[in-house]
Amino acid sequence: MSDKPKVRIRNLYKIFGTDPASVLDQAKAGLGKTEMLERHGHVLGLKDISIDIGDGEITVIMGLSGSGKSTLIRHLNRLIEPTEGEILVDGIDVTSYGEEELRQLRQMQMSMVFQKFALLPHRTVLENAGMALRVRGESAAAADAAATTWLDRVGLTGFEGHYPHQLSGGMQQRVGIARALTSNAPIMLMDEAFSALDPLIRTDMQGLLLELQQDLHKTIVFITHDLDEALKLADHLVILKDGYVVQQSEPQHILLNPADPYIEDFVSDINRARVLRVRSVMTPLDGRVPADAAGEVGYDDTLESVIAISGGDTAHAYAVLRDGTPVGMLDMKDLVRALVPRAASNGGMLSRAV
Amino acid sequence: MATYEGLFDGMGLRAWCDDGAKDGPMTMSELLAKAKGGELDTAWYDVPFPSLDNLHAACKAVPRTRDMTSGVEQAFLDVKAALQFVLDPLTQPLSWLLDGSLFLFGAIPWWVLLPLILVAVFAVSRSLGVTLFVAVSFLFLSFIDHYSYSVQTLSIIFVCTVLSVLFGVPIGIAMSKSDGLQRGMIPILDMLQTLPSFVYLIPLIFLFSITESKLYGIAIILYAIVPVIRLTDLGIRLVDRDVIEAADAFGMNARQKLFGVEIPLALPNIMAGVNQTIMMALAMVVIASLVSAPGLGVLVLRGIRNLELGVGLVSGVCIVLLAVILDRVSKASLSRINASQKS
Ligand SMILES: Nc1ncnc2c1ncn2[C@@H]1O[C@H](COP(=O)(O)OP(=O)(O)OP(=O)(O)O)[C@@H](O)[C@H]1O
Ligand SMILES: [Mg+2]
Numbered sequence: 021m022s023d024k025p026k027v028r029i030r031n032l033y034k035i036f037g038t039d040p041a042s043v044l045d046q047a048k049a050g051l052g053k054t055e056m057l058e059r060h061g062h063v064l065g066l067k068d069i070s071i072d073i074g075d076g077e078i079t080v081i082m083g084l085s086g087s088g089k090s091t092l093i094r095h096l097n098r099l100i101e102p103t104e105g106e107i108l109v110d111g112i113d114v115t116s117y118g119e120e121e122l123r124q125l126r127q128m129q130m131s132m133v134f135q136k137f138a139l140l141p142h143r144t145v146l147e148n149a150g151m152a153l154r155v156r157g158e159s160a161a162a163a164d165a166a167a168t169t170w171l172d173r174v175g176l177t178g179f180e181g182h183y184p185h186q187l188s189g190g191m192q193q194r195v196g197i198a199r200a201l202t203s204n205a206p207i208m209l210m211d212e213a214f215s216a217l218d219p220l221i222r223t224d225m226q227g228l229l230l231e232l233q234q235d236l237h238k239t240i241v242f243i244t245h246d247l248d249e250a251l252k253l254a255d256h257l258v259i260l261k262d263g264y265v266v267q268q269s270e271p272q273h274i275l276l277n278p279a280d281p282y283i284e285d286f287v288s289d290i291n292r293a294r295v296l297r298v299r300s301v302m303t304p305l306d307g308r309v310p311a312d313a314a315g316e317v318g319y320d321d322t323l324e325s326v327i328a329i330s331g332g333d334t335a336h337a338y339a340v341l342r343d344g345t346p347v348g349m350l351d352m353k354d355l356v357r358a359l360v361p362r363a364a365s366n367g368g369m370l371s372r373a374v
Numbered sequence: 375m376a377t378y379e380g381l382f383d384g385m386g387l388r389a390w391c392d393d394g395a396k397d398g399p400m401t402m403s404e405l406l407a408k409a410k411g412g413e414l415d416t417a418w419y420d421v422p423f424p425s426l427d428n429l430h431a432a433c434k435a436v437p438r439t440r441d442m443t444s445g446v447e448q449a450f451l452d453v454k455a456a457l458q459f460v461l462d463p464l465t466q467p468l469s470w471l472l473d474g475s476l477f478l479f480g481a482i483p484w485w486v487l488l489p490l491i492l493v494a495v496f497a498v499s500r501s502l503g504v505t506l507f508v509a510v511s512f513l514f515l516s517f518i519d520h521y522s523y524s525v526q527t528l529s530i531i532f533v534c535t536v537l538s539v540l541f542g543v544p545i546g547i548a549m550s551k552s553d554g555l556q557r558g559m560i561p562i563l564d565m566l567q568t569l570p571s572f573v574y575l576i577p578l579i580f581l582f583s584i585t586e587s588k589l590y591g592i593a594i595i596l597y598a599i600v601p602v603i604r605l606t607d608l609g610i611r612l613v614d615r616d617v618i619e620a621a622d623a624f625g626m627n628a629r630q631k632l633f634g635v636e637i638p639l640a641l642p643n644i645m646a647g648v649n650q651t652i653m654m655a656l657a658m659v660v661i662a663s664l665v666s667a668p669g670l671g672v673l674v675l676r677g678i679r680n681l682e683l684g685v686g687l688v689s690g691v692c693i694v695l696l697a698v699i700l701d702r703v704s705k706a707s708l709s710r711i712n713a714s715q716k717s
Contacts, residue, residue, distance in 0.1 A: 097623055126625035138620035142638045152624050203624065 025072035026207065026239040027096060032069040032105030034091055034263075037062030040103045053262040065091045067264040069105070073256075076237035080250040080271075082286075083260035089243045092260065093209050096241065097130045098122055109207070127156050131200035135212040137192045139184040145171065145195050146180035152203030163202075170198040174228065190221035194228075201232070210242045214249065226252055247286055251275070251295045259283055272300040276358065288361050293324040301358040302340045302348035313339035319347060323355055377421055378432035391433035450580060458581055465588045468595075471533050472587035476668065479529040484521060488512055499706030507702065511695050520670065520692045527669030527696060530662075531655045534591060538599040538651050543644060545599075546606025547632070556607065567600045571661045579665060590662035597658045601650035609643025610636050642712050649704040656697055670696070 033047060034040075035056075043051075043060045053064040066088050073079045081089050094100040095107060098114060106113050114125055131152060139148045147154070149171050150163030171180060174194040184192055193213060200208050214222045226249060233240065244250050250257055251271050258268040259282075267279040275296060278284045298321045314336035317326050330336060334356055340348040382391050422428045429436040437445075479487065491512065496505045515524045549556045574593045582589045613636050621635045637644075663671025670689045677686015 099619060099622055123625040123627060126623060130623075132620070132623040134616055134620060136616045138614070138616040140617060140620075140635060140638075142641075155624050155626050155630060199624075209623075 024075060026075040026110065027073040027241075028106075028108040029069055029071045029073070029092075029095070030106040030108065032066055032092075032095060032107065033103045034065035034088075034095065034100065035062050035103045036065050044103060064263050066095070066102075067262075069265055071258055071265065071268065073239060073241060075239055077255040078233060078240045078242055078253050079256045079258065080242045080244060080254035081258045081260060082244055082247065082250045084245060087260040088263040089245070089260055090211055091263075093211050093241055093243055096207070096209055097126050097132065127152065127203070127205075129205050130207045130209060131203040131205040133193070133196045133200050133208065133210040133213040135215050137184070137189070137196050137216075139192060139195055139199075141184055143183075144180065145176065145182050145184065145187070148184065148195055149198040149202050151199055152205075166202050166204075167198065170201045171195070173201070173232070174198045188221075190217050190225065193217060193225060197225075197228070197232075201236070207239045207241070210240060212243050212245070215244065215246070222249070229253065247290055248295075251290070259286070271295075272297060276300060278361075284361065291324075292359050292361070293327060294322055296323045296358055297321065298323065298326060298340055298350055299348075301354050302350045303354070304348045305346060313337060313349070315339070316341050316346075317350060318342075323358065326350065326352075326355060378424060378429055382433045387433065387435075391435045393435065450577070454580060461581060465582075465592060468537070468591045469586050469588040471537075472530060472591050475529045475533045476526060476587075479525045480522065484516065487525065488516075495703050499703050500710055501706045504702050504706045508699050511699055515692055515695065518688065518692075520673075520689065523668075523670045523673060523689070524692060524696060527656070527659055527671070527693075530590070530594065530659050530667060530669060531652060531700070534594040534598060534655045534659075535648070535652050537591075538595055538602055538655070539648055541595075542599045542602035542647070542651070543606050546603045546644075546647075547610060547637075549603065549607040550610035559603070563600050563604060566596055571597060571658055572664075575662075575665055584665055587667075590659070590665050590667035593662055593665070594655050594658040594667075598651045598655040601654065602644070602647035605643045605647030605650070606640065609640030609647075612643065613639045642708065645704070645708040645711055649701065649708060652700050652704055653697065656693070656700060660693060 033044060035043060035047060037043070037060070040062060043056065043062050046060070047056065047064055047067055051059075051064075053067075056062055056064045069092060071079070081092060083089050091100055095102055096109075098107075098117070102115055105115070107115055109125070109129060114122070117125060140151065143151075146164055146167050150160075150167035153163035153166055154160070168180065171177065171194075174197055176191060176194050176198065179187065179191065184195065187195070193216075196213070200210075214225050217225060229240075229242075230253065232238075242253055244253075254271045256268065257271040257274055259266045259274065261282055267274055267283055272295075274283065275287050275290070275292065278287055297319075298317055299319050301323070302319075315329060315338050317329060317338045317340055319340055319342035326338065330338075330352055334352040336352050338350045338352075339346050340350050382388060426437060426439045426442065430438045482490075488509075492505055492509055495508045496502075499505065512521075512524075515521055545559070549559050571593075574596060575589075578589050578593055582592075617635060617639065618631070621631045626634065659667055659669060660671035660674060663669065663675045670693050673689035674686050674693070676682055677684075677689065
């Protein structure tokens with residue numbers, strides 16, 4: 021994680037209802053979502069959210085339906101106004117922005133990809149992709165040129181003249197991504213961008229996103245309710261429940277140290293061997309020389325690949341290499357233990373590391 | 375004497391009643407009652423409803439219904455001058471437009487106008503079938519010598535529809551942006567739409583000279599503007615929330631959103647409104663022949679007044695034909711828009 025976050029969310033509260041200010045104090049005092057609704061008729065949307073969104077990283081926000089994911093991401097470009105709290109983009113609080121500054125922020129700093137694509141149905145693919153530049157008032161030629169480049173990049177060469185309804189869902193979302201990229205904004209907000217797609221196309225799109233991210237290093241905030249997707253994409257994983265952050269950290273850490281039963285439930289169905297990496301379960305060397313290693317494995321290998329190497333034999337230990345130098349030992353017994361979901365109670369430290 | 379006399383006596387109002395007595399001319403029913411002569415005792419089951427007239431019979435201080443209607447009339451006449459002073463110049467351009475377009479349509483020779491109409495029809499509908507249908511219909515209308523009447527009717531509809539759209543669409547947009555305005559406008563629109571078309575004509579006849587074209591122009595526009603307002607409002611309110619959100623997220627300002635997203639996406643609904651507006655203008659232009667609107671309605675009126683059954687029926691058929699033409703053409707252009715933007 022880079023040392024200076026691109027976006028910082030500080031103590032953000034959002035209460036839906038007729039008079040949010042009147043119940044803000046109760047929310048701060050810890051009144052839960054259901055009580056808030058029963059006693060005061062207000063919906064507690066977000067409660068004391070603080071997240072640092074790293075520059076050039078993919079921050080995934082995950083949670084069940086109704087946990088406030090869409091509400092949270094819409095605060096970043098202020099499609100929803102906060103009840104209280106700060107949102108700092110490059111250190112500047114955007115909650116104080118006036119209308120014109122806000123439009124500038126949305127035009128230049130942030131782009132967005134939507135679950136239901138939200139393309140303009142009466143515009144061609146090319147015009148849709150160039151939308152951000154047209155909005156800024158750039159010439160049609162410039163917009164079209166940039167749009168063409170990015171449409172090529174997402175694999176839509178030749179579809180420029182089509183209308184959105186002539187494309188499949190996956191292709192429409194490619195247009196959505198091209199539209200966000202054409203805007204050339206450093207921050208990209210993706211609200212369940214792949215949730216409407218079928219599993220195969222979805223995997224494709226995840227691949228596309230990771231591939232693009234390798235070159236572009238955008239600051240991406242990605243929302244999903246799918247843990248597999250979250251683990252695949254996340255550099256930093258935030259888990260929301262009923263409007264508050266249950267746990268946030270590097271995804272491997274959450275998997276190995278779930279903070280509460282809610283998260284245990286979440287992570288219990290996952291194929292841990294495929295997701296966990298050697299670095300998360302190895303024992304660091306601390307200057308000692310690796311003894312009697314049965315072989316060598318990579319620092320970033322998945323446990324699944326190690327199991328394949330070991331042929332299922334749990335008696336061995338392996339030396340872990342990072343860029344050719346040994347950095348740790350991996351005992352197969354630790355590996356097997358890591359494959360069994362651990363209860364949070366004996367998981368020890370609850371980390372809110374950022 | 376009358377049934378309710380006892381009532382006023384009982385309340386001790388007799389003095390007030392007689393005091394206010396100012397016998398106007400008798401109403402017809404009073405005359406009839408007098409002619410019958412008998413002041414029969416009314417049986418209990420014949421007790422009349424305590425209406426103004428019946429109360430008046432018992433107590434002269436109570437006004438009669440006729441006094442009320444003449445009061446309304448007087449009130450209207452009193453404000454007439456002021457209203458006229460404001461409305462007359464404001465609406466004068468409407469007369470010019472209507473007269474001008476009637477003159478223009480009449481002055482163009484048929485062998486220029488008919489092809490022009492067909493080209494226009496093809497341009498908006500892009501359908502050979504519809505164009506052919508319009509061509510055959512017009513040839514038929516002209517063949518039975520209803521050409522100039524039809525063209526007059528069309529010319530009035532044309533002017534009134536254009537004006538309805540010009541005023542209706544902005545009103546509809548404003549309504550879609552403001553819930554308050556919508557709440558205020560809907561009763562007015564309901565009233566305009568439910569008032570029997572004849573009733574429109576009554577205050578207009580008082581206000582404007584019957585020889586002025588704007589008289590029927592206003593009646594037609596008031597009647598026909600309702601659907602385009604309603605459907606513009608509806609159409610803009612129905613625009614996909616997600617697309618609006620995307621427009622916001624990319625930093626569009628209100629103007630870019632209105633012209634780049636909302637109006638284009640509401641266009642199918644707006645066009646459905648225009649289609650209905652055209653049809654209602656046609657319906658009203660026929661009735662407006664009562665107040666000197668030229669066109670096919672005049673023939674219908676002649677059929678009724680002079681009992682010329684054939685004239686009335688044939689012109690009725692011509693109106694139906696015009697209605698079908700207008701409906702087909704506007705529907706064809708509507709479906710063209712729909713096809714280009716399903717989402
Ligand atoms: N405009 C609103 N007025 C009142 N309550 C709202 C409003 N918008 C959202 N909420 C409430 O806030 C909570 C969070 O909604 P949100 O849409 O952010 O959930 P989500 O995590 O995105 O769910 P999903 O996965 O279904 O999209 C819900 O309980 C919802 O009822
Ligand atoms: Mg959502």
